[in-house]
Amino acid sequence: DQQVKQNSPSLSVQEGRISILNCDYTNSMFDYFLWYKKYPAEGPTFLISISSIKDKNEDGRFTVFLNKSAKHLSLHIVPSQPGDSAVYFCAAPFLTGNQFYFGTGTSLTVIP
Amino acid sequence: DVKVTQSSRYLVKRTGEKVFLECVQDMDHENMFWYRQDPGLGLRLIYFSYDVKMKEKGDIPEGYSVSREKKERFSLILESASTNQTSTYLCATLSWSYEQYFGPGTRLTVT
Structure with a gap:
């Protein structure tokens, strides 16, 4: 059973516009979330995280929003750049942090 | 900077x-992980x-085993490779x- 879901497998956005990537989760015990970015033939790299005590975390062009009541988080990229084209995974650690649940990923294409 | 290296980038093996x-x-x-990544299935x-x-099974341990004899090294073993194990394998700390x-x-292809 998928505990972290990314329902959009792909997204295309014009350069300079906003990219919004969505993630839903089912387990209300999750209290920390991370976003990873993955280029082809490379391992995922950490992008940004958010704790459940916050509803927003910002790092430069990247902002993550958390709506605990809806069990939903989103990653906003503003402005989008062609170098942002990658697969984005959301993830949540569980229990002691030894178990991570990943979404299936959203492939973002930023069109120049 | 954390560095995680994997022994091969591409591998082709027989069934x-x-x-x-x-x-x-x-x-x-202390913690190390092995994932596989497949299109549409994520990690x-x-x-x-x-x-x-010490080791713990994840979601899909069947057909795999692991070894951690030293803290810095974590090995994934496919005892008898099968075509459905063709995938990209990712190690993480x-x-x-x-x-x-x-x-x-590591992009593994089993033929």
């Missing part, structure tokens, strides 16, 4: 062969280890702040 994938990290992290956890000689650091991945 029935025993396959070893090695992962080495240089940051003294699925095969095994993880929270200490030397875990920092104290719950960030996972991934290796570059």
Whole structure:
């Protein structure tokens, strides 16, 4: 059973516009979330995280929003750049942090 | 900078062969993980280890085993490779702040 879901497998956005990537989760015990970015033939790299005590975390062009009541988080990229084209995974650690649940990923294409 | 290295970037093996994938990290992290990544399925956890000689099954351990004899090294073993194990295998470590650091991945093809 998928505990972290990314329902959009792909997204295309014009350069300079906003990219919004969505993630839903089912387990209300999750209290920390991370976003990873993955280029082809490379391992995922950490992008940004958010704790459940916050509803927003910002790092430069990247902002993550958390709506605990809806069990939903989103990653906003503003402005989008062609170098942002990658697969984005959301993830949540569980229990002691030894178990991570990943979404299936959203492939973002930023069109120049 | 955390460095996670994997022994091979690309590997081609025959059905029935025993396959070893090695992962080495240089940051003294206790927790290490093996995932496989398949299109449309995201990252699925095969095994993880929270200490030397300790291991726990993840979501899809069937057909795999692991070995952690030293803290910095975590090996994934395919006892008898099958075509449905063709995938990209990713090794990762875990920092104290719950960030996972991934290796570059091994693209394994089983023919």
